[in-house]
């Protein structure tokens with residue numbers, strides 16, 4: 659069976675896995691990355707992580723946070739990987755392994771993984787929304803990823819939900835990411851209480867304990883997210899909308915309301931076909947490996 663390597667570059671570690679075409683993980687290697695990074699040392703860790711897997715496979719797919727240039731295969735910069743700048747991922751891996759290499763942002767990889775191996779793989783098109791530290795998105799139509807100019811398309815997290823709203827990390831006010839993401843929930847909670855929560859789990863725990871302020875922030879966040887997704891549905895008409903990422907662990911606290919708000923605001927005819935739900939908890943590495951299987955198909 660054909661095999662591919664998927665590499666998930668995150669803040670803090672690199673995970674490389676070998677998959678067969680059915681999406682089965684055959685072997686995995688995880689390397690922590692130090693806090694103080696520079697291009698050279700990072701590329702050495704990246705190559706050392708992939709090395710033991712690079713035999714008898716079709717190619718290497720890599721996913722990382724953006725912004726990036728997917729044509730040149732360069733990570734321009736990343737908020738979670740301070741110290742790296744214009745990192746030539748594709749060129750270094752081709753030189754080291756003489757294999758084809760594809761590189762896309764992690765949300766696009768997640769979308770492709772969902773489209774090929776997820777719960778909604780039998781639908782014609784999927785809009786995948788990643789809910790984690792921030793909000794990302796990817797769109798796959800008939801098995802083909804729409805990646806936009808240099809791979810920076812479908813940045814749904816930085817579409818405006820609240821005109822003149824809270825300041826986002828991107829420098830603009832009112833992005834949906836400022837209302838429905840770890841960064842958003844913690845930021846809004848701190849604004850009102852001066853209390854800095856550690857992570858999203860803590861925030862959702864407060865919601866479960868019936869903390870009125872946390873509930874209010876979540877309820878507004880649900881509306882903000884619903885309307886950002888509504889906008890994307892009106893533009894793309896996907897057959898499925900799939901929510902993935904760490905925050906979907908708490909889907910029971912917001913999923914129903916979110917789906918209802920989306921369904922009641924899009925064109926009614928779209929509801930006949932549209933499926934909405936949380937995804938299949940696929941690994942980021944599988945999403946990245948899907949780049950290889952997908953390109954081989956085209």
Ligand SMILES: [Zn+2]
Nearest residue numbers: 816826828833
């Ligand atoms: Zn933004």
